Amino acid sequence: MSGIKGKSGVYKHKKHSKETKDKIRKNNARYWLGKKMSDEHKRKIGRAGELSPSWKGDKVSYYAIHIWVVKEKGSPDYCIKCNKKGEKTGRRWNIEWANIDHKYRRDLNDYIGLCSKCHKKYDLKKGLIKLNKRNSKGQFIKFK
Numbered sequence: 001m002s003g004i005k006g007k008s009g010v011y012k013h014k015k016h017s018k019e020t021k022d023k024i025r026k027n028n029a030r031y032w033l034g035k036k037m038s039d040e041h042k043r044k045i046g047r048a049g050e051l052s053p054s055w056k057g058d059k060v061s062y063y064a065i066h067i068w069v070v071k072e073k074g075s076p077d078y079c080i081k082c083n084k085k086g087e088k089t090g091r092r093w094n095i096e097w098a099n100i101d102h103k104y105r106r107d108l109n110d111y112i113g114l115c116s117k118c119h120k121k122y123d124l125k126k127g128l129i130k131l132n133k134r135n136s137k138g139q140f141i142k143f144k
Contacts, residue, residue: 073108079118094116095115096114102126
């Protein structure tokens with residue numbers, strides 16, 4: 001492996017000029033340590049959640065709403081159907097937040113903790129998912 005450590009591509013063999021190095025040093029994040037920020041700057045970077053200009057309200061993706069629920073409520077402690085205790089299996093928590101009315105709004109009271117088995121049963125009962133069935137050859141049957 002040749003070239004400068006930490007560099008890749010076309011810049012692998014290039015060296016920075018003294019002027020460029022000084023610009024990098026000046027604009028480095030460490031430059032701002034201990035320095036005072038203006039009140040306006042603090043206000044701008046401190047906007048999160050509903051105060052953020054990027055806030056979408058209920059017009060958010062399925063994935064993003066689940067991330068929001070976990071952020072607000074944390075991980076569920078147990079399944080409300082079978083009382084299975086929550087635990088981490090690998091990288092995943094085995095109890096999930098399930099949306100009661102399946103409208104995926106930002107209403108924290110509209111989510112219940114279910115284990116994956118009970119969650120699947122709950123969605124099947126509501127007609128939201130269908131079981132994959134196989135034919136005699138072992139191939140999946142497509143639903144229309």
